[in-house]
Amino acid sequence: MARVVVEVMPKPEILDPQGKAISGGMSRLGFTGFGEVRQGKRFELEVDGEVTEEVLAQAREAAETLLSNPVIENVVAVRAAEEA
Amino acid sequence: MTAATTDPTIAEAGAESGVSIGVVTFPGTLDDRDAARAVRLAGAKPVNLWHADSTLAGVDAVILPGGFSYGDYLRCGAIAGFAPIMESVVAAANAGMPVLGICNGFQILCESHLLPGALIRNDHQHFICRDQELVVENTNTAWTGDYSQGQTIRIPLKNGEGGFVATDEVLDELEGTGRVVFRYRGINPNGSLRGIAGITNEAGNVIGLMPHPEHAVEAGFGPEDGGGIDGQGFFSSAVRTLVSGR
Numbered sequence: 026m027a028r029v030v031v032e033v034m035p036k037p038e039i040l041d042p043q044g045k046a047i048s049g050g051m052s053r054l055g056f057t058g059f060g061e062v063r064q065g066k067r068f069e070l071e072v073d074g075e076v077t078e079e080v081l082a083q084a085r086e087a088a089e090t091l092l093s094n095p096v097i098e099n100v101v102a103v104r105a106a107e108e109a
Numbered sequence: 110m111t112a113a114t115t116d117p118t119i120a121e122a123g124a125e126s127g128v129s130i131g132v133v134t135f136p137g138t139l140d141d142r143d144a145a146r147a148v149r150l151a152g153a154k155p156v157n158l159w160h161a162d163s164t165l166a167g168v169d170a171v172i173l174p175g176g177f178s179y180g181d182y183l184r185c186g187a188i189a190g191f192a193p194i195m196e197s198v199v200a201a202a203n204a205g206m207p208v209l210g211i212c213n214g215f216q217i218l219c220e221s222h223l224l225p226g227a228l229i230r231n232d233h234q235h236f237i238c239r240d241q242e243l244v245v246e247n248t249n250t251a252w253t254g255d256y257s258q259g260q261t262i263r264i265p266l267k268n269g270e271g272g273f274v275a276t277d278e279v280l281d282e283l284e285g286t287g288r289v290v291f292r293y294r295g296i297n298p299n300g301s302l303r304g305i306a307g308i309t310n311e312a313g314n315v316i317g318l319m320p321h322p323e324h325a326v327e328a329g330f331g332p333e334d335g336g337g338i339d340g341q342g343f344f345s346s347a348v349r350t351l352v353s354g355r
Contacts, residue, residue, distance in 0.1 A: 040229065040232055042231065042233075042234045043234075091183075091187070091191070094227055096225075096226060096275065096276075097229055
């Protein structure tokens with residue numbers, strides 16, 4: 026089954042408390058090579074048939090209206106998933 | 110029900126004029142019964158509305174209560190914003206009907222673009238539950254007319270995602286036009302920008318706030334300090350607004 030992947034991230038200027046908590050956990054576990062952590066979301070949308078330009082356009086619209094809130098999040102990617 | 114409201118006159122007027130206020134229940138809503146009780150104590154008739162309804166059953170105002178609609182999946186209030194009943198709520202709100210969103214209801218109002226901004230996870234990453242002081246900064250709304258300008262009220266606050274955020278331009282506009290209705294006093298419990306606890310739309314009929322006035326409407330059941338009934342004014346204000354509009 027073909028899929029479209031949508032990725033959403035909190036806007037850079039918006040505080041990301043989840044990312045901060047994860048960053049704290051990282052350093053407690055000794056993963057010291059990293060600075061700030063930000064947590065986003067990945068959606069996988071199943072597609073009947075081919076991932077056409079029309080399907081991608083619809084996914085982009087869904088990404089902007091439902092999957093993300095433009096006040097606090099950016100849609101960073103809407104693309105066809107690589108075949109597994 | 111024998112408990113008295115602060116203003117029996119307005120409660121009587123509400124009962125006589127048959128003011129009805131709808132309380133919407135989404136799957137995962139928790140505070141619908143307390144909201145309905147607050148409406149009843151203020152002299153109006155609470156009407157239960159269901160998320161899958163498409164009409165508002167002729168009510169005069171609507172409350173979107175607190176809880177975790179649709180399990181807070183995706184984003185708090187995001188799925189509820191697309192619930193069938195919200196089409197009617199948005200249309201009625203735009204036509205001037207008083208609408209109050211409490212906690213998850215505030216999140217729903219932001220997600221459905223009736224109010225600007227958004228609510229994100231508390232900056233300290235913890236769920237918080239406390240009696241919270243607020244300053245009432247705008248008494249010219251459908252839900253705050255019974256308070257006095259600058260009055261401090263104490264009502265419960267309980268949220269995990271109550272940090273109000275918006276762009277600087279939006280925040281400036283809200284402050285410049287008196288649309289910040291409530292501001293946290295003492296501490297900022299969730300990292301809300303500029304200490305904003307509640308806002309209104311341009312017309313003043315739609316209000317959203319994180320703290321819970323419906324939990325402070327009867328002595329002995331609300332916050333112990335300050336009498337515990339500071340939330341009554343929301344509901345008596347709405348009843349007064351609706352009665353005087355008839």
